[in-house]
Amino acid sequence: MQQGLRHLNTAFGNFFKGKTKYPRFKRKNNRQSAHYAPNAFKWQDGTLTLAKMSQPLKIRWSRYFTGEPKSVTISKDPSNRYFISFLKPNRQF
Known part of the structure; x- marks a missing residue:
């Protein structure tokens, strides 16, 4: 909601x-x-737990994600399929 x-x-x-x-x-x-800000989810050892959830989500990966996500977006299409998008922080070298 925030x-x-x-x-x-x-x-x-x-x-x-x-x-x-x-x-x-x-x-x-x-x-x-x-859309979930960094304080509304927990990313630990490749598992994602959203705010107010006690157990991590069961994810079927299409591409594996490495690193620490900056934010997470959960979307649902008209066929009732759910998708998770991770936003990685920009790394300046």
Whole structure:
């Protein structure tokens, strides 16, 4: 819920700066997603546990992820399939 409020705040900030149009309501009948900040999930030994969950998610990997994720997005498509996207922090060398 906190991340949803952050997105809404950004949308209204961009509207009042004149960058975009007024934010509009998006229905939930197609693709749904939830964005988790680093304080809302635990990444340990290749397992992902979201906030308010006691057990880690069972993941079928299409590509393996190495490193420490910066944020996680869980999305659901219209066929009720769930997908997890990890955002890695940028490494400057």
